[in-house]
Amino acid sequence: MSAQGYALTMQNLKPFIDQARLDLAELVALESVSAQGRMLAETANRVSEMLQAEGFTVQAYLGDVAPILVAEAGEGPRTLLIYNHYDVQPESPIELWDSPPFEATERDGRLYGRGISDDKGEFISRLAAVRALKAQNGGKLPLKVKWLIEGEEEIGSPSLARFVHEHASELQADGCWWEFGSIDPEGRPIIYAGLKGIICLELRAKVSDSDLHSSLGAVVDNPLYKLSRAIASMRDASGKVTIDGFYDDVRAPSEADLEAVRNIPDESAATRQAYGIKGYLGGVSGEAYYRRLIFEPCLNVNGFHGGYGDAGSKTVLPAEGFVKIDFRLVPDQSPERILELLRAHLDGQGLEDIEIIELESHEHPARSDVADPFVQTALQVASEVHGKPAVLQPSSAGSGPMHPFIEAIGLPVIAAGIGNHASRVHAPNENIVIAHFEKGIEFGLRFMERLSKL
Amino acid sequence: MSAQGYALTMQNLKPFIDQARLDLAELVALESVSAQGRMLAETANRVSEMLQAEGFTVQAYLGDVAPILVAEAGEGPRTLLIYNHYDVQPESPIELWDSPPFEATERDGRLYGRGISDDKGEFISRLAAVRALKAQNGGKLPLKVKWLIEGEEEIGSPSLARFVHEHASELQADGCWWEFGSIDPEGRPIIYAGLKGIICLELRAKVSDSDLHSSLGAVVDNPLYKLSRAIASMRDASGKVTIDGFYDDVRAPSEADLEAVRNIPDESAATRQAYGIKGYLGGVSGEAYYRRLIFEPCLNVNGFHGGYGDAGSKTVLPAEGFVKIDFRLVPDQSPERILELLRAHLDGQGLEDIEIIELESHEHPARSDVADPFVQTALQVASEVHGKPAVLQPSSAGSGPMHPFIEAIGLPVIAAGIGNHASRVHAPNENIVIAHFEKGIEFGLRFMERLSKL
Structure with a gap:
């Protein structure tokens, strides 16, 4: 020093x-x-x-x-x-x-x-x-x-x-x-x-006023299936968000940004070990790991709850369920625009009846x-x-x-x-x-x- | 009388x-x-x-x-x-x-x-x-x-x-x-x-040993997304199960079966009203309603739980989650065969790491x-x-x-x-x-x- x-x-x-x-x-x-x-x-x-x-x-x-x-x-x-x-x-x-x-x-x-x-x-x-x-x-x-x-x-x-x-x-x-x-x-x-910016949302689905016997599943839709389909439709297995237009406003990293990322010491293996993480998406490490963390937006499911959750089974068709999600955004994505795209996406999937609730004020990236x-x-x-x-x-x-x-x-x-x-x-x-x-x-x-x- | x-x-x-x-x-x-x-x-x-x-x-x-x-x-x-x-x-x-x-x-x-x-x-x-x-x-x-x-x-x-x-x-x-x-x-x-027959199962997914901050969602997969994708891949919006081979052993109703179903008084509207059901899959009523209830197998999600579930938001990437499901089976589907098909289906979706747990002894239809x-x-x-x-x-x-x-x-x-x-x-x-x-x-x-x- x-x-x-x-x-x-x-x-x-x-x-x-x-x-x-x-x-x-x-x-x-x-x-x-x-x-x-x-x-x-x-x-x-x-x-x-x-x-x-x-x-x-x-x-x-x-x-x-x-x-x-x-x-x-x-x-x-x-x-x-x-x-x-x-x-x-x-x-x-x-x-x-x-x-x-x-x-x-x-x-x-x-x-x-x-x-x-x-x-x-x-x-x-x-x-x-x-x-x-x-x-x-x-x-x-x-x-x-x-x-x-x-x-x-x-x-x-x-x-x-x-x-x-x-x-x-x-x-x-x-x-x-x-x-x-x-x-x-x-x-x-x-x-x-x-x-990064962030939007925290809750998605809600409801099919009836009270829980039903699951034998009615042959004729009544399932709120947890609907929410699963919503979530599954919003990203793919690689982690890429599949909402139309989601990446339109993503700013490409500058040469100086990329140079900085190349110089970040690789802590990915240490993080993996510290939390017992089974593996990273795409098997990334080093530069690729930090490029995703720093420059890529993503969708997280923070919680998913509905229906029976205790030991064993219960043949219930739940009346409703909810999912809590967050989007992490990067410049120049706008939370307001992403919310519009999400609504349009769900409507396009035939999921017009899934309710979107904003959980708190969002942050711009x-x-x-x-x-x-x-x-x-x-x-x-x-x-x-x-x-x-x-x-x-x-x-x-x-x-x-x-x-x-x-x-x-x-x-x-x-x-x-x-x-x-x-x-x-x-x-x-x-x-x-x-x-x-x-x-x-x-x-x-x-x-x-x-x-x-x- | x-x-x-x-x-x-x-x-x-x-x-x-x-x-x-x-x-x-x-x-x-x-x-x-x-x-x-x-x-x-x-x-x-x-x-x-x-x-x-x-x-x-x-x-x-x-x-x-x-x-x-x-x-x-x-x-x-x-x-x-x-x-x-x-x-x-x-x-x-x-x-x-x-x-x-x-x-x-x-x-x-x-x-x-x-x-x-x-x-x-x-x-x-x-x-x-x-x-x-x-x-x-x-x-x-x-x-x-x-x-x-x-x-x-x-x-x-x-x-x-x-x-x-x-x-x-x-x-x-x-x-x-x-x-x-x-x-x-x-x-x-x-x-x-x-x-009908029944299989009650729990599907489990785990990505890490402890919960993570959701900012890591850019590089770590999400157990609730994986389970959502599993569920979404198993049926479509119409309620049809999309597991390969699932319907192979379904016995067609006999003429006498169909005649009996035509004579069932239509209680679908009364049931809908009693439970506040928003609508039936495919908008069915009467004969079509009972044909589905009686002759069609189905998949129900009984419960889905993982991550944060209290008020507001928590930017957590949960370590694990579980879904409880039941399949209602019709003759001549066999629970053992359906279990094999489900495992093959999940493996084919790249979801080999989703664990399937049988919750109780199944019933043959x-x-x-x-x-x-x-x-x-x-x-x-x-x-x-x-x-x-x-x-x-x-x-x-x-x-x-x-x-x-x-x-x-x-x-x-x-x-x-x-x-x-x-x-x-x-x-x-x-x-x-x-x-x-x-x-x-x-x-x-x-x-x-x-x-x-x-």
Whole structure:
């Protein structure tokens, strides 16, 4: 790791790290569970105070269930927009935690607690980086930092897209630093430059008002058959979606995207082993595996339920059933268009009576230009801080509300952060590796300093 | 209703009816739940005593979980084999009963109790008919009556087929009177001359050892999609089964079968309304409806379960799932052959890894020659007793262990009895209409008398 040219080394970062650990413990203690509306205003207020203490001006806006904070500080030719969230997932099942979820607890080089990774550890490490950068710079931030912090991310960010569209001009910047990122088991930082879109749907079929004896199956259609036929008609055995027009708007990867994918270390075998996965579609690995994960949309069946499910048999013809599915979308697919295509597809299959229910607000896909200097700067700084070449994924396989930042404000976005492959985000014993938290502060410091000089 | 030529009229049947009501109450009080192994030996003993009291010699054989009784009485050129069972379904959910399930209780012209229709009321009405026939005949039965009564019918008759095959010669007769039958809402007796076969299966698919995040759906197959594809590949939208060879052994209905079906009063609209059925496959009604129900095999999906099933969405790729299905078979399809065809079909679809589990012993289909004098006699007597033309269904749409009686012993079989369309068999408040019970005794008396003179 090279520290040349930086006034602060890891050693003299120590006071900032110590302060950040205290701040993080304080924030984890606030039970800001958005799904249950717990302590959202209190947490927003505390976050606001922390930002104000570093010289930020903070404006609070009303979201659907929690305040949206927009903070601003610093001056310089460059502007960085940071996106984080202060809400967390519910802590249940509480009995599976080895320490109280709302007490930041150190064990074996890690810190445990709800939200310690997602997203309070990310926020606090960046706040500590701002503090260190100011200290190094005579109390001034050498770039403008705009900070958008919401409290509804864990319930699907219902207010965010509208907010970003309405405030696009105030949020203008040179790039956006996304709320997460991770370090792989080999200690390599992974940086994402996009997120897939998602639509979550329920399909429902009903053939009668009450369950029937299955002997009537000779004359009465079966709702579980109808749903099976719907699902089977929507993709093929190779995983390709067979809805007419589904791929029309898929953006081809750029040469830089493909180059990035060629450089991703192949974790497919390790993932396969970790989860006991019997095999990958098409037997892919390496480059082909990541091309599918990053550039290909897909259809998942999340759940299928109807009729008898206990031991043995029951000769019932169920009245109804439902399937829950998600589509993962890639640029430039549009959720609205895919919904229209799906309805037309089912109608074309003679399945007009299958009801489509939207389960939550969908996310548009978004992918930055990986050749953008903002993306390349993040990659270079991360490689220097971690002493290993950073891995650039043009998009995560997951989804999130990144689209308005890229499309409405027009920003390049990078996701770089302090998560690890065993962070247990959304699960009991959520954790971060303390060394990653410290590296995260160092990355933030150097990334902002480098950006200020771009 | 014509009573000419019969020594006993409904009026002087009264003492036999009174005795039968007492016998039935006594038998209902015995909690012979085969699924739970309750009171099976006690009930078998009491049934045996009742038969012996009417002059039957009774042999008891060991079934898998309950004794099989074979009784014999009477002399004459004709022999009737009667099949009944003394076991009942569990009484749960107990809270939905309006009177104690094991106390025969009269309300509004009906008798309520577990097994009062299925099958204790059937057995007792026939025993009362034997008593009346003997009384009319100077204490002698003018035909030989063989009575096979098992205690495992409600758990799929696991011992019966083997027993009938092994005892085929002792069970020889001119025809077999099956354990059930019913009276329709218009008061017309319905007589069945066959039963469909059945195979109950579970299909299982598994893609990994633990659930995955659904973003991996781009590279990992989905067990619920695989099962959907399996189901969708096994039939088409019209209800036709699309497994190669599935229809090869289907026996065409005879001219007499078709004539019988043309005479079935069309209850399809009433059934549709009663259950709120949205429509029938192919829009059938009348003759076409009954041809499908009686002569066509079919595939039913009884249940489909896997993955997330609660409110909202969960972006999970489930590790596994299962589907429960039944095939209803018609003569001369064989369950063993259909199982082979299904395995070959799934393999041919590239679904070799879908596991097929047999859920219980299957039933072979069976259908009698409806032109047989034994069948025609039952039809004629039932029409006389009920004062309305009896309805002949060449087969029930349901299933049961009739096959060895027709195929191994070579008997014509008729199912004629005292059930009604609201008997709530297997459900709380199981009941019979008292007038049907009395008609059942009269039918038995006249049917046996007529058979003795054939």
